[in-house]
Each structure stands twice: as C-alpha cells, then as structure tokens.
Amino acid sequence: MQNALDSTDAVPPARRSGRAVSRQVLADHVYTELLTSLMDGRLAPGSVVSIDGTARDLDVSPTPVREALARLEHTGMVRRVALKGYRVAPVFTQEDFAELMEARLAIEPVNARLACERMDQGGLAELKQAVEDLKSAPRGPAFAEFKEYLEADERFHQLIARQTGNQFMEAAYSALGGQIQRFRLFGGVGITDAESAIAEHQAVLDAFSTGDPGKAEAAMAAHIQQVRSRAIAAAPES
Amino acid sequence: MQNALDSTDAVPPARRSGRAVSRQVLADHVYTELLTSLMDGRLAPGSVVSIDGTARDLDVSPTPVREALARLEHTGMVRRVALKGYRVAPVFTQEDFAELMEARLAIEPVNARLACERMDQGGLAELKQAVEDLKSAPRGPAFAEFKEYLEADERFHQLIARQTGNQFMEAAYSALGGQIQRFRLFGGVGITDAESAIAEHQAVLDAFSTGDPGKAEAAMAAHIQQVRSRAIAAAPES
DNA sequence: GCCGAGGCAGCCCTATAGGATTTACACATG
DNA sequence: CATGTGTAAATCCTATAGGGCTGCCTCGGC
Structure with a gap:
C-alpha cells in the first residue's frame, strides 16, 4: 500500500516528449x-x-x-x-535498538570531538540554527506535527558528522542515520522526551561553543546514553 | 581495460537453455x-x-x-x-589515507573490545587460523604471491567485526573494509612491513586470548597507529 | 599546414517484451 | 471436513530496442 506516492502530477511535464528538464536521472x-x-x-x-x-x-x-x-x-x-x-526492513527489536545505540556511542562522540576541532563559524551557525529549529518545531501527536522536529534532530547530528571533514566518518554516520530516523518513527516511544532532548542538544551546542573537543565528546556521549535510558524506560513491552 | 574477467567459460553451461544451476540471480x-x-x-x-x-x-x-x-x-x-x-574511485591521496586511518582508529578498537567481550571458542579459533595463514602466506613481489597475505589480513579484521555481534558495527567496518583493501593494493607501499604487521596481529590475538577487553582494544589501537606510521614513513611522494 | 564542420561510433538511459517462478484460489477427492 | 491438485494471476528476472548525447575521426576549406 504505497499508493500515496504523488504519481499523478510530479514529473509529467516533459519526459513523454523526449527530454526532461531535470538533469538528474x-x-x-x-x-x-x-x-x-x-x-x-x-x-x-x-x-x-x-x-x-x-x-x-x-x-x-x-x-x-x-x-x-x-x-x-x-x-x-x-x-x-x-x-x-x-x-x-522489519521493525526494531530491543536487541536491534541496543546494538544501534552501542554503535552510536562508538561513532558519534568521536564525530563530535573531530567536528569541534575543525568547526568553523559557518558550521557553528548551522548547528545553532538546527537547535533553534528543534526548539520552535511543533510537537503535536500527529505525524505532520512533529515531522519538523525529527528533521531538525537528524539534521543536527548529520551536520556534526559532516563537520568532521572525514568522508569515512560521515559515511559511517550516514549508514546509521537512516536507521536512527527509522527508529525515531517506529521505536514505539513518540517524542515524549522533547524537553530533555532539547536540553541535551543545547548542552552539546554549548560544548561546541567553548571550543573544547573533550567537552563536545563528553556532551554527545551523555546525550546518547540518556536517549538510550529514556527509550529503555519507556519500552512498551518486554 | 577489464577484459580479464573470465567471461569465456565461467557460467556458460545452462542459462542459454533457460535455467541456470546457480540459485542466485x-x-x-x-x-x-x-x-x-x-x-x-x-x-x-x-x-x-x-x-x-x-x-x-x-x-x-x-x-x-x-x-x-x-x-x-x-x-x-x-x-x-x-x-x-x-x-x-580515484587513487588514494594522503588526505584520504589520513581520514581512513582516523576512521579505523575510531571503529576498530571498539570492535576489538566488543568482540573480546563476546568472543566464543570457535571465534577465537578462526582468528588464530587467520594469523597462521598470515604467517604462512607467501610474500613475493608479484601480486599473485601476496594475494593470500592480503586476504588473511582482511579476514582477520573482518572476523573481529563480525564477532562483535553488532550488525551496525559490522556494517560500519564493511564500508571501510573495501577501502582498506583498496589501499593495501594501491597505497604505494607494498608489503614491506610484513614482519612488524604479523607481530602486531599476533599481539592482538594474544590480547584476545587473555580475555581482557581493555587489552584487546589497546592492542588494536596500537596496531592501527603503527600501520599509519609505517605508511607515512614510506610515503612515495608528497 | 591548420582549422572547422560533418558524420559516425559508442555510451548511457528508459521502455517494452517475454520466459520462469511463486502464490493464491477454486475444485475435486478421500 | 480436510487435503491435494490444477489453473490463473502476479511478480521477478533478463533480454532487446530505440532515443539522445558525447567524443573522435575524417575530410574539405582557408
């Protein structure tokens, strides 16, 4: 049942007549x-x-x-x-979640440290913007009402991965990023933890502002560990 | 110029006549x-x-x-x-190499620690076998003469990634593994460091044998750092 | 001798056709 | 009523065809 894809009037102009405007395939x-x-x-x-x-x-x-x-x-x-x-891919089991968080703990704090070492002013501004978007995003029960929230969350972590300047670390995070987003959607816990999560993101941002890579690494590690704790506490069933 | 692919008599039986024996696509x-x-x-x-x-x-x-x-x-x-x-993909630059090693240092020691915590006897035996193959592999100048050596090297690290029991860490390493292998081939330095490399692999294996995850992590980190040092020292040109 | 236009071959990209296999369902039988 | 069988639809998988573009070579003109 994926008929919801807007197939009726997304690309139809051109294409039939030979050449599409889009330069991508x-x-x-x-x-x-x-x-x-x-x-x-x-x-x-x-x-x-x-x-x-x-x-x-x-x-x-x-x-x-x-x-x-x-x-x-x-x-x-x-x-x-x-x-x-x-x-x-099937739904996340508790084991999958534990493995995912273990992997995040291995990768994301390192990303934070590297990014903090090499972050420039533009990158910091983007990061700051992501946190602002996170704060101002609506947080209703329906999906359309917290879509922006999830998007800002993902963008925050993705920005840090990119700011490492290391293509392999960025690729490693990207491989996880999709799964993380999938978990945010189907993990069972909604976004009941917005208050705490926003505070943690702010803490990571503050650590970046100090320019101390060690603090950034620690703040990110603390964030992920707390995400894990909250998710386990709110686990719907065994 | 990739005509060396053995196209002439690898799959030809069947297929033309409808059904290939191979069950894979x-x-x-x-x-x-x-x-x-x-x-x-x-x-x-x-x-x-x-x-x-x-x-x-x-x-x-x-x-x-x-x-x-x-x-x-x-x-x-x-x-x-x-x-x-x-x-x-184009040849490795020195920057690419530095990034790759940075990523390996972030991921592989963690893999070693996790694998050591969860390693069973069968896994340890496989690891031991890989080191033995590494020692006994021929190390001539021609490619065919050190193909087995590279294969054993790659297998050693891949086994550790698998023994973490964490699908995401394994995936993260696999994404790197191909690049590592590519670097081993085209990195410029041949396998002039076989003696040291074998000793380091043996050290990692010994650390695993003690069952101390911290030792395994440290041994792996030391190995990667020394690989980096040797490659930088033997860098062909700036 | 040098330069530009035309043609030609090769390639990527998408569409369509057909063979093979799996699955679902109806039907007959024990 | 349960079970096995046969048919039909849907699907995957591969092959082939054709459109459009790029790059190279050739050939004619200056």
Missing part, C-alpha cells in the same frame, strides 16, 4: 521518492515493495525502480530475497 | 565478479567501467550490470556521474 528521483516514503512512515516496516507496483505508481518503467532499490538495500532500509522481491 | 554474480576484479587490481583506479562493455564481457545484458554497479556505488568503490557512467 530517473533512478535518482525514484530513490529519493522511496526514501522519503520510508522516512514518512508511508511504507510500514515489513510491507512488500513491489517493483512493478512502484513502477506503475510512479509512472516509470521497472528498470529505474530496480536500480533505486538496489541502492536502498545497501543502506539496510529494505531487504531483498532473491527471486522473491524487496520488502521494508 | 545474475546481478549477484556480476556484483561479486566486479568486486573481485576491483580487489584484484584488474580494474585500476580511475578507469571507466562501461555498463555495456562489462555486459558484453560477462555475456549478460546491461540490466544486471546496472543493478550491480548501483550497489557498488554505495560502497564507495566506484563513483557515478549522471549521464556519464561509472568509473573506479
């Missing part, structure tokens, strides 16, 4: 379309992603869809079974 | 074929990987090749320019 468009659908929650975990089906929904041929799904598989967002097709 | 076969070609050095950095060309060489249609390359792109082994095609 169709597979890229399909990729981002599928990615946002995954992040939005329109594609629930465990549901199948039919190649022909999405091709029809997006009004393209199966070939670009196949290429986009091949890339998505490598991110862990979808799983493929040979001759059976693709399906969205 | 053609794209998987193309993927592993390209991967080994990249690791072997048959595909030099910077060279183009034509979709139609490899399709002809492997005697398949371009569609599976396209799917395999899409996956490969996400590993950083090949780069894609829209409407221009794929080419093998």
Whole structure:
C-alpha cells in the first residue's frame, strides 16, 4: 500500500516528449521518492515493495525502480530475497535498538570531538540554527506535527558528522542515520522526551561553543546514553 | 581495460537453455565478479567501467550490470556521474589515507573490545587460523604471491567485526573494509612491513586470548597507529 | 599546414517484451 | 471436513530496442 506516492502530477511535464528538464536521472528521483516514503512512515516496516507496483505508481518503467532499490538495500532500509522481491526492513527489536545505540556511542562522540576541532563559524551557525529549529518545531501527536522536529534532530547530528571533514566518518554516520530516523518513527516511544532532548542538544551546542573537543565528546556521549535510558524506560513491552 | 574477467567459460553451461544451476540471480554474480576484479587490481583506479562493455564481457545484458554497479556505488568503490557512467574511485591521496586511518582508529578498537567481550571458542579459533595463514602466506613481489597475505589480513579484521555481534558495527567496518583493501593494493607501499604487521596481529590475538577487553582494544589501537606510521614513513611522494 | 564542420561510433538511459517462478484460489477427492 | 491438485494471476528476472548525447575521426576549406 504505497499508493500515496504523488504519481499523478510530479514529473509529467516533459519526459513523454523526449527530454526532461531535470538533469538528474530517473533512478535518482525514484530513490529519493522511496526514501522519503520510508522516512514518512508511508511504507510500514515489513510491507512488500513491489517493483512493478512502484513502477506503475510512479509512472516509470521497472528498470529505474530496480536500480533505486538496489541502492536502498545497501543502506539496510529494505531487504531483498532473491527471486522473491524487496520488502521494508522489519521493525526494531530491543536487541536491534541496543546494538544501534552501542554503535552510536562508538561513532558519534568521536564525530563530535573531530567536528569541534575543525568547526568553523559557518558550521557553528548551522548547528545553532538546527537547535533553534528543534526548539520552535511543533510537537503535536500527529505525524505532520512533529515531522519538523525529527528533521531538525537528524539534521543536527548529520551536520556534526559532516563537520568532521572525514568522508569515512560521515559515511559511517550516514549508514546509521537512516536507521536512527527509522527508529525515531517506529521505536514505539513518540517524542515524549522533547524537553530533555532539547536540553541535551543545547548542552552539546554549548560544548561546541567553548571550543573544547573533550567537552563536545563528553556532551554527545551523555546525550546518547540518556536517549538510550529514556527509550529503555519507556519500552512498551518486554 | 577489464577484459580479464573470465567471461569465456565461467557460467556458460545452462542459462542459454533457460535455467541456470546457480540459485542466485545474475546481478549477484556480476556484483561479486566486479568486486573481485576491483580487489584484484584488474580494474585500476580511475578507469571507466562501461555498463555495456562489462555486459558484453560477462555475456549478460546491461540490466544486471546496472543493478550491480548501483550497489557498488554505495560502497564507495566506484563513483557515478549522471549521464556519464561509472568509473573506479580515484587513487588514494594522503588526505584520504589520513581520514581512513582516523576512521579505523575510531571503529576498530571498539570492535576489538566488543568482540573480546563476546568472543566464543570457535571465534577465537578462526582468528588464530587467520594469523597462521598470515604467517604462512607467501610474500613475493608479484601480486599473485601476496594475494593470500592480503586476504588473511582482511579476514582477520573482518572476523573481529563480525564477532562483535553488532550488525551496525559490522556494517560500519564493511564500508571501510573495501577501502582498506583498496589501499593495501594501491597505497604505494607494498608489503614491506610484513614482519612488524604479523607481530602486531599476533599481539592482538594474544590480547584476545587473555580475555581482557581493555587489552584487546589497546592492542588494536596500537596496531592501527603503527600501520599509519609505517605508511607515512614510506610515503612515495608528497 | 591548420582549422572547422560533418558524420559516425559508442555510451548511457528508459521502455517494452517475454520466459520462469511463486502464490493464491477454486475444485475435486478421500 | 480436510487435503491435494490444477489453473490463473502476479511478480521477478533478463533480454532487446530505440532515443539522445558525447567524443573522435575524417575530410574539405582557408
């Protein structure tokens, strides 16, 4: 059931008549379309992603869809079974969550330290903006009401990864980032912890402002550990 | 120039007559074929990987090749320019090397600690075997003579990543592993440091044998730092 | 001898067709 | 009523065709 993809009037001008205005290939468009659908929650975990089906929904041929799904598989967002097709990765178990947090604890504090060492004024301003967006974002119960909140949260961590100036650390975080976002959506706990989370992000930002890499590393580690504690405390079932 | 792919009598039986014996799809076969070609050095950095060309060489249609390359792109082994095609990622610069080592120092010692905590007897035996293979592998000047050496080296680190029991840490290392292997091949320094490297691997193994996670972590960190030092010392040009 | 235009081959990209396989459902039988 | 079987639809997988673009080579003109 992923018919919600806006297939009816997104790209139709041109393309039929030979040349699309977009300089990017169709597979890229399909990729981002599928990615946002995954992040939005329109594609629930465990549901199948039919190649022909999405091709029809997006009004393209199966070939670009196949290429986009091949890339998505490598991110862990979808799983493929040979001759059976693709399906969205299953829901997070408690073990998965524990492993994810362990990995975040290994990577993100290091990112914070490196980023703090090399951060420039522009980067700091972007980080500050992300925290401001986090504070001002609406936090209602419906998805549309906390979408911006999640987006700002993700952007904050992603900015730090980018500011490391290390392409491999950034890639390592990106591989996790999608899973983190997926957990934020389907982890069970909503955003009941906004107050604490905002305070922790502010603390990380303050640590960056001091320019002390050690403080930044410690603040990030504390943040992640507290996220873990809260999620475990609010665990819906065993 | 990747005609060295053994296209002439690798898969030809069956397939033309409907059903291949291999239960895996053609794209998987193309993927592993390209991967080994990249690791072997048959595909030099910077060279183009034509979709139609490899399709002809492997005697398949371009569609599976396209799917395999899409996956490969996400590993950083090949780069894609829209409407221009794929080419093998360029050679390592000194900056790339520094970043790679920084990332390894962030990830692999943690892997060693986690693996040491959870390692069982079977895992330890596999690790021991890898070190033995490293010692007994031939170390001649030609590629075929130190292929096994590189393979054992890579296997050692990969085993530790797997023994963490953490799918995300394993994925994070895998993303790096390919680049590490690529560097071993094209980094400029051959395997002139085999004596020291073997001793360090043995030290890591000994640390694992004691069962002390802290020692394992320290031994791994020391190993990577020394690899970095040796590579910098033997840097061919600025 | 030098330079620019035209043609040609190769490539990427997407669409479409067809074979093979799995799955679901209806139906008959013990 | 339960179970096995056969058919049909859906799906995946691969191959082939054609459009559009880029780069190179050749050839004619200056």
